Amino acid sequence: MSRIQARFEALRGAKRKALIPYITAGDPHPALTVPLMKALVEAGADIIELGVPFSDPMADGPVVQRAGERALRHGVGLGDVLGMAREFRKTDADTPVVLMGYANPLEAMGMQKFVPAAKAAGVDGVIVVDYPPEECEAFAALARSNGIDPIFLLAPTSTDKRIGDVARCGSGYLYYVSLRGITGAGHIDLSDVAARIPRIRAVTQLPIGVGFGIRDAESACRIAQSADAVVIGSRIIEVIESAGPEKAAARVKEFLLPIRKALDAAVRP
Numbered sequence: 001m002s003r004i005q006a007r008f009e010a011l012r013g014a015k016r017k018a019l020i021p022y023i024t025a026g027d028p029h030p031a032l033t034v035p036l037m038k039a040l041v042e043a044g045a046d047i048i049e050l051g052v053p054f055s056d057p058m059a060d061g062p063v064v065q066r067a068g069e070r071a072l073r074h075g076v077g078l079g080d081v082l083g084m085a086r087e088f089r090k091t092d093a094d095t096p097v098v099l100m101g102y103a104n105p106l107e108a109m110g111m112q113k114f115v116p117a118a119k120a121a122g123v124d125g126v127i128v129v130d131y132p133p134e135e136c137e138a139f140a141a142l143a144r145s146n147g148i149d150p151i152f153l154l155a156p157t158s159t160d161k162r163i164g165d166v167a168r169c170g171s172g173y174l175y176y177v178s179l180r181g182i183t184g185a186g187h188i189d190l191s192d193v194a195a196r197i198p199r200i201r202a203v204t205q206l207p208i209g210v211g212f213g214i215r216d217a218e219s220a221c222r223i224a225q226s227a228d229a230v231v232i233g234s235r236i237i238e239v240i241e242s243a244g245p246e247k248a249a250a251r252v253k254e255f256l257l258p259i260r261k262a263l264d265a266a267v268r269p
Contacts, residue, residue: 002125004124004149004173005149005172007094008173011228017263020047020049020211020232021233021236022049022211023049024053025076026072026080027067027068028245030071034084036252038091039252039253046096047096047097047229049099050099051099052100057129064234067240085122089121097124098172099127118148123148124149126150127175128150133166140170149171151171151174156196163203163204173206174206176193176211193210194225194226209229209230212231220259225266239251239255
């Protein structure tokens with residue numbers, strides 16, 4: 001059983017919803033990534049999504065783009081991100097880590113090299129934003145054979161066929177993108193998300209996480225009424241930006257703790 005599957009089963013047994021924060025590796029400085037990851041766990045994160053910086057992030061809004069640019073200015077590449085995951089694993093053997101990024105850095109390294117290296121670093125899942133499931137079955141199989149969950153995106157525009165393809169090819173959890181657009185754009189339509197989740201559940205038993213547009217405890221709790229997990233990214237990066245490097249970890253923890261508490265209170269019987 002993967003760490004991701006074990007975490008969701010434990011949460012289900014405790015009647016809790018997963019809190020999945022996203023940060024960009026190397027932002028605001030490479031030396032702060034592991035301390036930020038630890039702060040996220042201390043604030044109640046169940047799974048961490050760790051962004052791999054890329055120079056042409058087609059799905060990222062301006063907030064995440066700025067984070068990627070800061071990381072790239074520090075020279076952070078995929079090898080460095082794996083090193084950060086490996087360093088985090090030295091003191092945390094339980095919290096699942098999911099890398100999120102684009103195909104180019106992975107293909108530049110080579111999948112036959114990347115997947116074993118990710119396994120050795122303690123990575124539990126990979127989200128490749130520009131990998132449609134129907135075009136990467138070999139990658140998904142290679143990842144799963146190394147104990148890494150290939151996690152795919154669904155959108156409000158996803159057809160029944162795409163939902164089926166994702167359910168068949170993916171593992172760990174499914175990531176439902178709540179907005180038609182880039183990260184951090186617009187306002188999440190909570191009623192639309194609640195209406196679409198049952199359509200996805202009809203074809204898969206995988207947990208469903210919802211991201212893009214969740215910015216506070218209220219929106220997180222409303223999403224958690226129908227989803228298994230809430231993903232928060234852009235808002236956390238804004239907190240990091242406003243705090244500055246010295247206070248980033250403390251401010252992120254301060255921001256996330258009330259959301260964790262609100263989630264737990266909202267789903268308690």
